[in-house]
Amino acid sequence: MSAPESYKFQGWLGKSPEAVNGKMEWGEYEPKKWTEDDVDIEISHCGICGSDLHTLKSGWGPTPYPCVVGHEIVGKAVRVGANVKHVKVGDRVGVGAQSRTCQKSTCPACSNDLESYCGELLVNTYGSDYPNGEGKSYGGYADYNRANGHWVFKIPDEIDSAAVAPMLCGGITMYSPLKRNGCGPGKTVGIIGVGGLGHFGILFAKALGADKVIGISRKADKREDALKLGADEYIATDDDKDWANNNRRTMDLIVSTVSHSKMPLNDYLGLLKVRGTLIQVGAPDGGELPPVNAFQLILNGIKLGGSMTGSPSEIREMLQLAAEKKIQPWIQERPLKDANQAIVDMEEGKARYRYVLVNENFGKH
Template structure:
């Protein structure tokens, strides 16, 4: 049964306890069962009973302390799908709405809206709160906890209704892998005149190939260090495959790529080879976050007017547009479902690069009222 109670500061709300799987100091990447008391539900917030949460490479960077030491128990997870079970009086969603939450859960609020939020680029807001282990800056205190849990509370404008055409397990991966790859293709106007390449055919790359195909790109090149995903890359929409271990293939691809998405954070990336394949006036977009510095000489950039740029998530408007585009064009992640209790094994498999192509944690039906549609 869904609760229709509005958020507030009553005794029931004060005693609320959410349970998830947290990374802990000195835990060596092993997640442990952990409970916490959420902030009281604000007027603009919703409480979501989580049915699914994707496992992203960013979660692994965090839990293994690749991005720095863990100083407190913290629940990762930022590809979240579930049902609204409580709402504040000013929330935009209703009880029972099926929604998804991505990498952000709050931005600046009130009358002093920043220029970035005013322009619709809230992902650059200086007062944003990322989905886990991030202090809220709205004056109410607290630190965000993520989606490897039974419930979460977020501002309702960061909970996005999911089109009925997309199932809950499929929807999860769109809230990080999907929006991360969709946004740069939109920004750089990928389409019939674009020779696009995707480096790394994994959780992000396999969705990027599908976006490119749906956008009608002139050529879609899958780039990998091995041939083990070659056939699958063509099924996902690639029209050409380059194995970077074959130096002749790299030479043949010189100056042939207009837009390239790098989804691979491997320390073995050969940036000189990637740059040699870029056409004049092209962009190589970094989507992955390497733990080590990137080094290259500048000759390719200067002689061909090539730009190396980053792309950070997408705005709230981009997410809404992406979900509608995916529903219309049949773009779907290739996923493997695992029970939430197996989150450590799932994280280990993602760390080892085993998934084909995304692992989604699924709450048992007996502990969640959410269903796929």
């Protein structure tokens, strides 16, 4: 296929906040205007990310309905713009949470391998407006996706399509802060929240060579899973007596995936060694975190920071590491036609640990 008229852009449209309750509607939509910087992808797989649920219900601000969510996209390139040199028609490719940045040499983010923080032009894979009247971005709960080629990645042959899909947002959201904050030999790393993001944290912390990885979650019922994923220890904050004192100053780096405004943040900070770092990646509706005690930061000399996804070079690096280390996320495949039930199940916390939608038309490619 080489012409846009050869195929229709159809997907699961969220038309109001009620969509998150399993009320998306299948329909046709107009993709962004084609440019020679773009790639069209015939979607075979798309991971379900917590961001999809927040967006469907306008949890992070008003969503520009109608919206097709999904930014863990894998499929086949069926149309490639003349300006795109690293991808050809027929390649297996993927797209993550971003699909356009300014890419200017004068941009402090784009010129320093921090493109996911671009302050001049950041177009998310869904729910964003492209510049110059090119139209709106639509995501991967669909048959096709159109994205800027700079954010389209060739998938290593060693990784299965269903397994790689959730790496393109969930995986890189954990890989980037681990790598940038020194995860590796000699380090003890804590991962707060053993779920869709957190299980990637355990997998990548081990792959990066951390001496000890500690899973942290509320209940003891995830202890066995965390250890099977590769964690060396596990803390259940609801069930382990005096966990905060018993584990005080034991960790060099903590990545928190928890997205709750009442999480015990000061207790988590107390787990850090002197000069340790806690990076927050979980984003609650409204963005509100618990108050932080200044003395908790000052007296331990610790840092509290945040992280988004990652740059194109980090995504390629992550994919190569996943191929070399044979990283296998815990996924459950769901038919694209059952996307409404899948997001309801995701909202109810039933995923172990990521759902991946498989397009009935293209999922066997």
